[in-house]
Amino acid sequence: MRYQAPISDLQFLLFDVLGADTLHQLERYRDATPDIMTAVIEEAGKLAADVLQPLNKVGDQQGCHYDPKTHEVTTPQGFRDAYQQFSAGGWASLDAPTEFGGQGLPHTLKFIVDEMVCSSNMSLGMYAGLTHGAISALYAHGCEQLKATYLEKLVSGEWTGTMCLTEPQCGTDLGLIRTRATPRADGSYSVEGTKIWITGGEHDLADNIVHLVLAKLPGAPDTTKGISLFIVPKVLPDSGERNPVFCGGLEHKMGIKGSATCVLNFEQAQGWLVGAENDGMRAMFTMMNEARLMVGMQGLGIAEMAYQESLGFARERLQGRAVSGPGNPDGPADPIIVHPDVRRMLMRQKVLNEGMRALALFTGRQLDLSVAHPDAGEREAADDLVQLLTPVVKAFLTDEGFNNANQGLQVLGGAGFTTDWPLEQLVRDARIARIYEGTNGIQALDLVGRKLGLHGGRLIGRLFTLLATHLQAHADAPFHQPLAAAVKSLEDATAWVAGRGMEDPEQAAAAAAPYLRLMALTVIAYLWSRMAIVAQQQLDAGAGNTALLEGKLVSAQFYFDKLLPESSWLLADITSGKHSVMALSDAQWDA
Ligand SMILES: Cc1cc2nc3c(=O)[nH]c(=O)nc-3n(C[C@H](O)[C@H](O)[C@H](O)COP(=O)(O)OP(=O)(O)OC[C@H]3O[C@@H](n4cnc5c(N)ncnc54)[C@H](O)[C@@H]3O)c2cc1C
Secondary structure (H helix, E strand, O other): OOOOOOHHHHHHHHHHHOOHHHHHHOHHHOOOOHHHHHHHHHHHHHHHHHHHHHHHHHHHHHOOEEEOOOOEEEOOOOHHHHHHHHHHOOHHHOOOOHHHOOOOOOHHHHHHHHHHHHHHHHHHHHHHHHHHHHHHHHHHHOOHHHHHHHHHHHHHOOEEEEEEOOEOOEOOOHHHOOOEEEEOOOOOEEEEEEEEEEEOOOOOOOOEEEEEEEEEOOOOOOOHHHEEEEEEEOEOOOOOOEOOEEEEEEOOOOOOOOOOEEEEEEEEEEEEEEOOOOOHHHHHHHHHHHHHHHHHHHHHHHHHHHHHHHHHHHHHOEOOOOOOOOOOOOOOOOEHHHOHHHHHHHHHHHHHHHHHHHHHHHHHHHHHHHHHOOOHHHHHHHHHHHHHHHHHHHHHHHHHHHHHHHHHHHHOOHHHHOOOOOHHHHHHHHHHHHOOOOOHHHHHHHHHHHHOOHHHHHHHHHHHHHHHHHHHHOOOOOOHHHHHHHHHHHHHHHHHHHHHHHHOHHHHHHHHHHHHHHHHHHHHHHHHHHHHHHHHHHHHOOOOOHHHHHHHHHHHHHHHHHHOOHHHHHHHHHHOOOHHHHOOOHHHHOO
16 A cells, blocks of 8 residues: 555644644744645655655565675665665755754654654665764764764765664673774774674665764773763775774564664774763763654554555455444445444554654654754753653654554454565564664663653653643643543652652662553643644634544544553552562572
8 A cells, every 4th residue: 555644634733733833933943834844744755655665565575685705785676776865855864954964944844754754664764864863963972073074974865874882792781882992193093892783784875884883992981981982984084995894794683674784893993082081871862862762753653554554454355244234235245444343443543643643743843942942941841841751752652653553463354464465564663663772661761760850850840730731721621531630640650659769769660661651641641632622623613624623533532531541550550569570589480
């Protein structure tokens, strides 16, 4: 099925609900008028459907190939041309800084394009995605000379970037890094070590690959406080010589087969320090925070494609008769979309996808305000929400992205399990997003262990103020009561996690994953409430797209009836404490 970008939903969310129609009033985004934003969205939708999607299955079937003699990697047929079309169209540089050739458009637009790219071809999108993270890290932490050497080529997509953290003995715990950087006389460094699972570590899409590498300097502390960040290009920009960083092989994976996941051997490769010595984690976090939001969009993108496929199938596939009487009396059977159980699965996909899109764009909008608002207080408030919600977007959108893809497969029955239909690939591709960029368990620990306490609880305080203000302003609105109950659950859970976590950090850690989920469901409930209020106002005024607006009201009802009630048992889960999680003795696990 041809991918259809969810343009009406995006316009409703952006301009009618989230107020992005006024974004162009901020000096930094003066070009981002609703017309321009709409044109960008429409063009991105076409690119996704016409150029990227046709290569998605090709990428899965062909995968990437490694030549051990040359250490080179070949990407699937058509990827190079599509990547070059993507770069030439400026899609890689949409929100990149203008002084280095970017278009400086709002980050929210980048989020939207990320969703479309991942709906149509997540593997291909990853090459540009990692490059974008490298641009941000270099822009924020690199010296002027490094910026001048690398940024323009990265922004144009002529060169791509990578993020090199993981090593065989070191995944989540980066303190265990063994890659070393030794100073050279000319101020550069020799980087020596092996990195694994490096996305886009070697490929044939671009002329140069710029690796951002975490490594330790001689005598550095043996913890994350002793890590520095280095830039190590595959080809040295001054001399054009090949730097000794070589691909040692490719991973064989269950999904995203068109994305090259590489072992990289740094053999005294020449590198340059980015930022200060031993401050590499801070610089890398610029890249990781951005990448976490992008990975959240991968979850949503795949879930949207799965929804479109399963909806199309459910309208066509004839099986059984509707419980309420034949819906297709002239045919041999009714389309399966008449069956309540099939509708339940489709509704879950539709309502969660639209809610997740609202959460993502709400966060994107805060990101835009955090960099572009003229008032420092407003910038800080927006940044607080971005920091708080980044792990929530990453974990919830990828958990539910995978669950929704899986649900979509179920709608297809046996067909979904075969390679004749794209669902099985979507499920396989979606799975990784819950793991990389910090597993979803680690996102939950970041939320509970770091974000809740940051600045004396200021971040979570901002969220509660936002929710309370909305509840107060819309006391008579539909869904007020269930939203207020979910907010109360989140408040109770926060007090429990903060109080018990202070006495015993293991209590907070055991509650972290359900707590993150509770926050996601509550913030999405707030956004469904806002969507329903706007939909009703527009219907009352006789304005807008009636089918979309009436659908929003039904969808909001589904969210509050069928999905939000999970918040009650999440609170029960959290406050039941750690005992049953932690109490088994070693012998009891497999007795
Ligand atoms: C396809 C693919 C692409 C990747 N791309 C990149 C890339 O471009 N660059 C890069 O550097 N890396 C990359 N990675 C690596 C990825 O980021 C790691 O796999 C991930 O961070 C988890 O590390 P790990 O696999 O070593 O798991 P481990 O750290 O061994 O964790 C195993 C399990 O234990 C849990 N766990 C570990 N520590 C804790 C803790 N303290 N508290 C609670 N739970 C814990 C984890 O949540 C997980 O469930 C990629 C991986 C894959 C598979």
